[in-house]
Amino acid sequence: MSAVLETDTAELRLQAMSEDWLDEVSRVEKRAYTHPWSRGNFADSLRAGYCAQVLLQGPDLMGYYVLMLGAQEAHLLNLSVDPPQQGRGLARLMLDEMLRFAQAQGAQSLWLEVRTSNVRARQIYERYGFKTVGLRRNYYPLAPFKREDAVVMSLPLAAAQP
Numbered sequence: 644m645s646a647v648l649e650t651d652t653a654e655l656r657l658q659a660m661s662e663d664w665l666d667e668v669s670r671v672e673k674r675a676y677t678h679p680w681s682r683g684n685f686a687d688s689l690r691a692g693y694c695a696q697v698l699l700q701g702p703d704l705m706g707y708y709v710l711m712l713g714a715q716e717a718h719l720l721n722l723s724v725d726p727p728q729q730g731r732g733l734a735r736l737m738l739d740e741m742l743r744f745a746q747a748q749g750a751q752s753l754w755l756e757v758r759t760s761n762v763r764a765r766q767i768y769e770r771y772g773f774k775t776v777g778l779r780r781n782y783y784p785l786a787p788f789k790r791e792d793a794v795v796m797s798l799p800l801a802a803a804q805p
């Protein structure tokens with residue numbers, strides 16, 4: 644998948660995440676999360692053939708996502724925007740693109756897990772149309788000997804925004 648998207652200020656583009664991007668992706672990941680994916684997690688995702696895209700503006704990495712496609716559903720494994728670039732609508736833009744792609748591949752729903760404490764992301768997903776469909780107990784590491792629940796959210800793609 645490759646796309647060029649216009650914003651008020653400059654041209655943004657999505658392109659496949661290659662191995663060459665993994666150092667920069669890992670740097671952003673560490674800035675964005677208290678419990679980041681490792682470089683190896685991203686490398687494994689590429690090897691597994693997941694749909695991984697980087698969002699670029701000029702030479703700079705703004706964000707990225709990793710999507711796993713199943714028979715009839717897609718599972719969002721990672722969606723991140725570099726902290727200085729957050730609040731510009733970039734997550735929404737990546738959601739739009741991944742939904743178009745997943746729909747074109749025949750997926751009928753998009754699933755994700757999000758930390759219960761990640762209120763901002765949960766609100767963004769809810770405004771986008773995702774519904775909470777469950778809870779996975781102790782899904783994420785939190786602190787030594789402590790774990791955090793995941794909220795499971797789902798979006799029927801027929802009802803997704805264009």
Ligand SMILES: CC(C)(COP(=O)(O)OP(=O)(O)OC[C@H]1O[C@@H](n2cnc3c(N)ncnc32)[C@H](O)[C@@H]1OP(=O)(O)O)[C@@H](O)C(=O)NCCC(=O)NCCS
Pocket residue numbers: 675676722723724725728729730731732733734735736755756757758761763764767770771
């Ligand atoms: C969650 C995350 C991906 C959102 O990215 P973003 O680019 O900042 O989000 P957007 O700018 O597209 O904002 C989407 C919506 O949130 C609103 N928003 C933007 N900044 C906001 C803020 N500071 N507080 C609350 N809402 C905000 C936008 O107005 C927009 O609302 P709308 O959809 O009704 O128009 C980003 O904060 C991030 O990478 N966080 C760290 C990693 C993470 O938690 N990922 C999700 C894991 S499941």
